[in-house]
Amino acid sequence: MARTDIGKLSLILLFAPFALWIALLIILPQLGIGYISLREKVGPGEYTFGFANYIAFLSEPIYWNTLLRTAWMSILVTAMALAVGFPVAYYIAKIAHRRSRAALFLMCLIPLWVSDLVRAFGWIVILRETGLVSSFLQKIGLVSGPVELLYNDATVVMGLVYTVVLFMIVPLVSTLDGMDNSLIEAGYNLGGSRFTVFRRIVVPYAMPGIVAGCIIVFMLTAGSYLTPILLGGKNSMWFTEQIYEQFVTRYNWESGATFGVLLLVFTSFVVWLGLRLTGQSLASTVAKD
Amino acid sequence: MKTTFALAATTALALFMAGNAAQAETLRLLTWGGYAPDNVIKLFEEANPDITVEVTLSNNEEMVAKLRATGGAGYDLAQPSHDRIFAAQQEYNIYKPLDLSKIETANLAPNLLDGVKANATIDGNLYAVPHQWGTSGIVADISKAPNVKGWGDLCNPDYKGRTSMRLRRTILLGTAFSLGKDPFALYGDKAAYQTMLDEVTEKLIACKDNVKTYWNGGDDLSTLLLSGEVVVSEAWDSTAFKLYGENKNLVYVPPETGALAWIDTFVIPRKGEADDAAYKWINFVMKPEIVKLMSNSTGAIAAVSNGIDLLPDDKKAAVKAAFDEQDLANLKFFANIPAGLEDMEGKALERIKAATSN
Numbered sequence: 001m002a003r004t005d006i007g008k009l010s011l012i013l014l015f016a017p018f019a020l021w022i023a024l025l026i027i028l029p030q031l032g033i034g035y036i037s038l039r040e041k042v043g044p045g046e047y048t049f050g051f052a053n054y055i056a057f058l059s060e061p062i063y064w065n066t067l068l069r070t071a072w073m074s075i076l077v078t079a080m081a082l083a084v085g086f087p088v089a090y091y092i093a094k095i096a097h098r099r100s101r102a103a104l105f106l107m108c109l110i111p112l113w114v115s116d117l118v119r120a121f122g123w124i125v126i127l128r129e130t131g132l133v134s135s136f137l138q139k140i141g142l143v144s145g146p147v148e149l150l151y152n153d154a155t156v157v158m159g160l161v162y163t164v165v166l167f168m169i170v171p172l173v174s175t176l177d178g179m180d181n182s183l184i185e186a187g188y189n190l191g192g193s194r195f196t197v198f199r200r201i202v203v204p205y206a207m208p209g210i211v212a213g214c215i216i217v218f219m220l221t222a223g224s225y226l227t228p229i230l231l232g233g234k235n236s237m238w239f240t241e242q243i244y245e246q247f248v249t250r251y252n253w254e255s256g257a258t259f260g261v262l263l264l265v266f267t268s269f270v271v272w273l274g275l276r277l278t279g280q281s282l283a284s285t286v287a288k289d
Numbered sequence: 290m291k292t293t294f295a296l297a298a299t300t301a302l303a304l305f306m307a308g309n310a311a312q313a314e315t316l317r318l319l320t321w322g323g324y325a326p327d328n329v330i331k332l333f334e335e336a337n338p339d340i341t342v343e344v345t346l347s348n349n350e351e352m353v354a355k356l357r358a359t360g361g362a363g364y365d366l367a368q369p370s371h372d373r374i375f376a377a378q379q380e381y382n383i384y385k386p387l388d389l390s391k392i393e394t395a396n397l398a399p400n401l402l403d404g405v406k407a408n409a410t411i412d413g414n415l416y417a418v419p420h421q422w423g424t425s426g427i428v429a430d431i432s433k434a435p436n437v438k439g440w441g442d443l444c445n446p447d448y449k450g451r452t453s454m455r456l457r458r459t460i461l462l463g464t465a466f467s468l469g470k471d472p473f474a475l476y477g478d479k480a481a482y483q484t485m486l487d488e489v490t491e492k493l494i495a496c497k498d499n500v501k502t503y504w505n506g507g508d509d510l511s512t513l514l515l516s517g518e519v520v521v522s523e524a525w526d527s528t529a530f531k532l533y534g535e536n537k538n539l540v541y542v543p544p545e546t547g548a549l550a551w552i553d554t555f556v557i558p559r560k561g562e563a564d565d566a567a568y569k570w571i572n573f574v575m576k577p578e579i580v581k582l583m584s585n586s587t588g589a590i591a592a593v594s595n596g597i598d599l600l601p602d603d604k605k606a607a608v609k610a611a612f613d614e615q616d617l618a619n620l621k622f623f624a625n626i627p628a629g630l631e632d633m634e635g636k637a638l639e640r641i642k643a644a645t646s647n
Contacts, residue, residue, distance in 0.1 A: 062639050062640060062643045065643065066643065128516075128518065129518045130517065130518055148450070151501075151502050233503065234497065234500060234501075234502045234503050234642075235645070235646065237642065237643055242639075245635075245639070247354070248350050248351065248354050249350050249457075250631065250632070251350075251353060251354065251357070251377075251631075252632075252635075
């Protein structure tokens, strides 16, 4: 009797920080945001409730175009991060020597020790018109005048891939690490080509890592603020910027909150759609034992 | 006898309360970077040993957003610009009426005080007094762009890819003036204002190719100009004067249609807890000897009668180089934004930001 009580108590105590964190810092603020998003402003200090903010979002093409653009570019970033991250993860987990593995993994982590802001400014210094790349190209005679490499979509995508690729590599390394090499050997012994072994054995085995990595990367990208704003400049148009503008510059908390809710709902929907289209489910991948 | 006793008791009580209030007050200041320099705080605390000053740095939008979030609590004195008082007070009720008798108004420049009074009076209550003022206009590198005259030059194809602006309401107003409109005169007529905004939006979207990028703060702007990537830009005069100190080719040009002038003010937040200390600060920083220290730190001109003369010598030279009497007479002070207009302007800015360009 006493023992089960202690067990229960320790369970409650262990669970409490997590529950408090979720309830106070995630659920409560989200409810607040949801509440504000349903508030309609009719005059100074006067409010009623309704869906006017959502209707305003739908009736203004600038807003939903920005949201679609953000989602589309985030998907692109996710795909590129997977394409870049998978070989790196495979090399670290399967090909590199056991001894150099830790060092390689650490090297991937090092950029995380510097804040996002500093890394974005690093890119600005390198890519700006009077920056390193431009002056190097002029020196070797490839271009005649200074070139501006900032303020376009390609730079934004590249900057984002650079920022998030790590979050793809880490889950992939840990899943691939658990794969028994004999599975691959068996595949070759049974006459499989490199491609067949990759497609039928490696990818299915790595699927939990791929799904987890893609979800993390997509969510991080869609919710990022600094990298697209700083590298995109006059052409950034990221949805988080719209949210900031509504809250801070236009004092319009109602529509800012609406945008916040819509970003959450829409990105969740994209993740769900992605899982459906690829025939995966959270239970069979991320939550797999 | 009885009365004497009562009187004595009241006096004692009053003294006791006064004594209590005087003990270790904190003045929580919400202001712009440079508006509460350490040397001024030190002098103030020496003159008022019972008050300690705490400073939080911010900008217009953030000040209103912060005070709105707390209903006007958390700070004892704030410094938004004069066009951010009326609508914010009407809508969110975040400021406290000021008692003008507690402020030594004789020190203040009468025209600026009247301007702020006209902008910040609601139902007979005054909510703000002026502190520092400056202008928004154009800064140009005269070695590469010698003929810059006004806002329109930001869209001049001669400087393609070499101009910059801050995508906020100032550029909308400046562009409107350059198109021959008077936006302040249209404030009362929403439909006409929208027509004007549409025209301005079209102009600025067409202009987007010409612009290198939009700047957000003084530091962005300085880097763009000092590196030579940008040769003509919208600018705050205080930033331009600092740049002039580093490169004599970077000159502030008041647009021919008039530089747009702003006044940063003092307001007391509605739930401020140290009003007396706040009034003391206001009167203290308006003393001529303090104004000098303050202007040296802010780069802006104090709202006292001889504000320009009290600038440090290098800034005074920059101001004299940029403005002549006619420019000063031609200043366009930001008028109060009537409710609803800011939303229209916000939409216009969003449209410009969302437009595609190379």
